[in-house]
Amino acid sequence: xxxxxxxxxxxxxxxxxxxxxxxxxxxxxxxxxxxxxxxxxxxxxxxxxxxxxxxxxxxxxxxxxxxxxxxxxxxxxxxxxxxxxxxxxxxxxxxxxxxxxxxxxxxxxxxxxxxxxxxxxxxxxxxxxxxxxxxxxxxxxxxxxxxxxxxx
Ligand code: FES
Numbered sequence: 001x002x003x004x005x006x007x008x009x010x011x012x013x014x015x016x017x018x019x020x021x022x023x024x025x026x027x028x029x030x031x032x033x034x035x036x037x038x039x040x041x042x043x044x045x046x047x048x049x050x051x052x053x054x055x056x057x058x059x060x061x062x063x064x065x066x067x068x069x070x071x072x073x074x075x076x077x078x079x080x081x082x083x084x085x086x087x088x089x090x091x092x093x094x095x096x097x098x099x100x101x102x103x104x105x106x107x108x109x110x111x112x113x114x115x116x117x118x119x120x121x122x123x124x125x126x127x128x129x130x131x132x133x134x135x136x137x138x139x140x141x142x143x144x145x146x147x148x149x150x151x152x
């Protein structure tokens with residue numbers, strides 16, 4: 001024996017239609033809301049602060065390990081060279097002659113120009129500029145011609 005309430009076919013179809021309508025409507029509204037509020041993935045900034053110009057009084061080099069970047073200062077100005085090998089992306093090390101890649105032996109001179117090995121391109125130089133707040137900035141998304149130094 002069944003104590004549950006029996007529903008007839010007509011009632012079942014009416015209820016199924018009613019719930020299907022509201023379920024479809026809710027899914028449509030959710031789709032519209034998702035469309036209006038897309039997922040946004042913040043990319044890290046390609047520009048970062050080096051410091052105040054007065055911090056760069058001495059000539060020499062500074063290696064920024066976390067940025068894979070080398071900053072140099074000489075009497076002509078400041079410049080930033082990528083430490084990422086243009087062959088397959090290993091990190092180059094400094095040598096007395098310039099830079100050398102430990103992975104496949106590419107060598108670059110002190111300006112980052114390929115001096116040997118499989119590297120197809122020179123190490124890029126990145127743009128250095130002064131922020132409105134007076135800080136020296138590097139933009140790793142903007143390259144400059146090799147030899148173009150920022151006068152400080
Ligand atoms: S990754 Fe530098 S030589 Fe291959």
